[in-house]
Amino acid sequence: ETGVTQTPRHLVMGMTNKKSLKCEQHLGHNAMYWYKQSAKKPLELMFVYSLEERVENNSVPSRFSPECPNSSHLFLHLHTLQPEDSALYLCASSQDPGPAPGELFFGEGSRLTVL
Amino acid sequence: GNSVTQMEGPVTLSEEAFLTINCTYTATGYPSLFWYVQYPGEGLQLLLKATKADDKGSNKGFEATYRKETTSFHLEKGSVQVSDSAVYFCALRSTGGTSYGKLTFGQGTILTVHP
Numbered sequence: 001e002t003g004v005t006q007t008p009r010h011l012v013m014g015m016t017n018k019k020s021l022k023c024e025q026h027l028g029h030n031a032m033y034w035y036k037q038s039a040k041k042p043l044e045l046m047f048v049y050s051l052e053e054r055v056e057n058n059s060v061p062s063r064f065s066p067e068c069p070n071s072s073h074l075f076l077h078l079h080t081l082q083p084e085d086s087a088l089y090l091c092a093s094s095q096d097p098g099p100a101p102g103e104l105f106f107g108e109g110s111r112l113t114v115l
Numbered sequence: 116g117n118s119v120t121q122m123e124g125p126v127t128l129s130e131e132a133f134l135t136i137n138c139t140y141t142a143t144g145y146p147s148l149f150w151y152v153q154y155p156g157e158g159l160q161l162l163l164k165a166t167k168a169d170d171k172g173s174n175k176g177f178e179a180t181y182r183k184e185t186t187s188f189h190l191e192k193g194s195v196q197v198s199d200s201a202v203y204f205c206a207l208r209s210t211g212g213t214s215y216g217k218l219t220f221g222q223g224t225i226l227t228v229h230p
Contacts, residue, residue: 004158006158040222041222042119042219042220042221042222042223043159043204043220043223045217045218045219048217056217090158090159092158092159103149103161103164104151104159104161104218105160106158106159106160107158108156108157108158109158
């Protein structure tokens, strides 16, 4: 496999469920990101991990809990979500500093629907 | 804070028409500027970039020039194809202060090209 892969591609869950999104990057990058993509809104940066350490948490509700066990894997644990959390969740990675600063490599996203 | 504003979409064109998608930004210092593209069912991928004033980024027939005096980075293509149908995102990266590629995105512009 190459690039950034996300699983599952689609997820439907109730408000009381607990689920997790998984992201894996095969690029040897040192930073990983979670973005939320909602219709007609800019991409919202949720979390950033640099060298496996969380360096940014953009006021994200605690019902979203990230985990970065190593530089290749990133998880987003979900619990007691709300219908307005339905969105496409995108994982990305980058190498910073590196030859292409600011270039993010995205996965295809996990489409989440909260009933 | 940083912000990116893109022209409202959707944009609908006939094949071989000229394309312009406007993008303006607000940022301190000298940010790097990017255009990302998202094809249906896929994640975002970098289309082109410019790192300093008057730089022109180009790729796949698309061009954008970093205009500091007008704080703009408009995307253009002289002759669009059906395969260019996608969502286009303008983004910026601030310089300094961080060791990772945090980007601020615009809301995206949907482009549909008809045969």
